[in-house]
Amino acid sequence: MLQTDVLSTGCYGIDELLQGGLHPGEVTEISGETATGKTQLAFSATLTTICANKNNKVLFIDTVSTFSAERIRTLFLESDRFDHSRCQGMGEEDVMNRIRIAKCFDVYAVMEFIEDLRDHLENKDKDDNVYTNVKLIIIDSFAAIFSPLLGVTQTQGHSLMITLTRILRNLAKEYNIAVLVINAAIASNPNNPISVFSSTKSKPSLGMSWTFMPDVQLYLTHCVENKIENEKNIQQNYVYTNRKEIEVIMKPKICEVHRSRNGQMGKWCIFYMGGNELFTHDDII
């Protein structure tokens, strides 16, 4: 596979953990505690993909109404990361038109939509086909559509989850699309055995059977004080001055690889999030 096919998430450190970024044909999962930047990372990946090539399209399946077009617009217009694309003449209108949003609030709606998508992709010659050149499909969030259906005694939820993932994987392989799935976190007592840090008290939701589904699973947690021993470089409130000379307070978060089919497990990085920016420590220094 060509290296250029790999889609960057917009954050260098996280790309590194993912062997370059989101790989077409693979299902990448980002899960994590609330307010650790899962959706921000999804927005960042959306815009980075859109800006990488003037034909690229992104499909965002929104199940918890987190998608904010206003936010995407602000990110594109104000984040330092997209300066380059703006300079190259990519307009706001063009960028916004290449992002498609589908609002689905239960799993049946998602199923219906995905089948419709497959129909569209199969009949490529159709005029005004809005889905040709879709490079990235994001589902935010997977947990919200499945958690009402998952229980020890309920098999239907599990079977739907596996069916949907299989369909997504087929689409991904056949049309060279990267799939990014956002998952939530649940409490894990006394700690999370897969995490590198013994103080992590949560784990990805959706249960055991889900852990076999994605190719890569990233897990985001808050970087609270004392979380990492012997690490001196963490700044709790990093003040970043952007190009417009506005100071933004950035909060540190940790991203670790919980499992990966082709990369190294157990790797982690600290990234900073705040305002319109998202970057790792290396980028600052």
Place this chain on the structure above:
Amino acid sequence: MSARLVSSLNLRPSTRTKLQKAGFQTVKDLQETTPIELSKEIGISNNEALNILQQIKKNKVTSISASEALQQERKLCPISTSCEAMDQMLGGRGVPVGKITEFCGAPGMGKTQLGMQLCVNVQIPQNLSGPEGEAIFIDTEGSFIAQRAAEIARATINKLNENSVTECDPPMNFDIVMSKIYVSKVHNCDELIALIKVLDEFLQEHPRVKLLVIDSIAFHFRQQFDDMALRTRLLNGLAQDLNKFAQSYELAVVLFNQMTTKFIISGKYNLKDQAALVPALGESWGHQCTNRIVLYWRNEIRCAQLVKSPSLQETTVHYQINSTGVRDYQADSLNSKRRWEELYDI
């Protein structure tokens, strides 16, 4: 569409088995049949067969482009909280429509007051750049006091009248304001779930409803639950329904949540075990709302901190609650906190 598996339809397990046994694999196999044929063939009632076929034929889920989404978002009118700082924190004009916003706070933070204030403010007419809607207040704790709502409504109307230019035409009428707050009291979580299930019909009959308040979501779910997995499932199902309402009827869903004490056992010799006040209902519930605001006291001032939002910066603002409702913080109103402290002996 046609290649969709029958097993992915929203059906009862027994019906699904019957369909599969009769050889219906994909939706395509079902497209040619009529309800009566289907009911005879697999031995289910006509109604059930009709239900299956309706699911196949219903409107498709389609996607829109981000520019269309942007236009839609800009059309929605947020609901002011009457506290400018808080409005700013929430994106400039108040509680967003089409999303779930959760306020968490200890007792006495003014959650219910905020709820009532929003019920009044949602009715601010369009010419005063309000949403001109109606409100539903689902009261689980028995905290909705009409007397207090009336006070807040009067104060808000007076404030609007002061600012309005045409004095002969009052922008809001007190009786109408009170009549457009639909209050429903629920006494246990079964009632709450049942109410949410039938709310669809009510919202169709009342298209002007722009605000749904649940005060509080936690109350009934914090008791009489032995099976915590069931609780999580019920809550998530509830959130899914609320999300659907928020989007399809363009209404703001405002939930109030209680706080709970969480013990953090560090397990390390050099760190002390700690206790922290966190929003109730657990980690998984935290993912369900779009925006989350935590209300707390800091140096005798009421603070509201935005802790979760997909589109806004984490910020903390001050606010106050007085006889007229929720207002911007003014430095001279410190006494309420002291009263609270005496009451709880902190």
